[in-house]
Amino acid sequence: MSDLTSPQAIICLADEYRTDALSLALRLGLPAELVCHSSSNKDLPEKMKSLEGFVLLLGEEGVSLQPLGKKAPGPTRVDFEGGAVAHRRKFGGGSGQMIAKAVGIKASRPLKVLDATAGLGKDAFVLACLGCEMMLYERNPVVSELLADGLRRANQSLDPELQSIAQRMSLSAGDSLQQLADSERVGVVYLDPMFPDRSKSASVKKDMAAFHQVVGKDEDADQLLPLAKSVAEYRVVVKRPRKAPFLNDESPTYQLSGKTSRYDIYVNRKLPD
Structure with missing residues (x-):
């Protein structure tokens, strides 16, 4: 995958999801150092804000795709229940x-x-x-x-x-x-x-x-x-x-x-x- 079609990082929204995030990084062929932590998708690590592309979020609501950059929309995830x-x-x-x-x-x-x-x-x-x-x-x-x-x-x-x-x-x-x-x-x-x-x-x-x-x-x-x-x-x-x-x-x-x-x-x- 090219840079813009690969996650810039995988963000854990809580420490309990770090193991799952590392497994996801392995499946996607990404280095473990791209697994980061943030308390919410509204408070991404500062270094992320200047990047293009997207990150993957792991939290209570599952896996979601979060675009980066100014005026980026909220995360996209697959939700069959709601x-x-x-x-x-x-x-x-x-x-x-x-x-x-x-x-x-x-x-x-x-x-x-x-x-x-x-x-x-x-x-x-x-x-x-x-x-x-x-x-x-x-x-x-x-x-x-x-x-x-x-x-x-x-x-x-x-x-x-x-x-x-x-x-x-x-x-x-x-x-x-x-x-x-x-x-x-x-x-x-x-x-x-x-x-x-x-x-x-x-x-x-x-x-x-x-x-x-x-x-x-x-x-x-x-x-x-x-x-x-x-x-x-x-x-x-x-x-x-x-x-x-x-x-x-x-x-x-x-x-x-x-x-x-x-x-x-x-x-x-x-x-x-």
């Missing part, structure tokens, strides 16, 4: 959601879905809420750590429904191209690669700006589609900005479009009744 994700779980429209229609979900037909570009796991969580057995691939080491931490907390939740949903989600860290090439057949493959040609006028929420910086552009995204089609038993679903070109310049079997995004569906064969 916020917008929880609201969507309870009030998101169930199988009537466009993503559910694109994947082909029916109450009487559980599906095994491979999300090969998992990111922060929001779409995978929606599908797991609707009964899908989800396999998640994420190649960015930092994002994978955030996602793994969110899944760990969901599995330890006092909410039995959330625990049940989280147990339908399994994460595999590593390059999606290689993992797809080695993958067994699965019902549906879902792709949502980072779109490289975002318009300058397009709005990006401040709390996601650091995430975009860490992930970068999926310049090799076109290579995902033929691999996904070879793995999917029934269909490949590709989420794209509404006006974006087709992935790998391949026209889909059909599309579902919304105001800002669309789903391109590549059908291999009909889903079972």
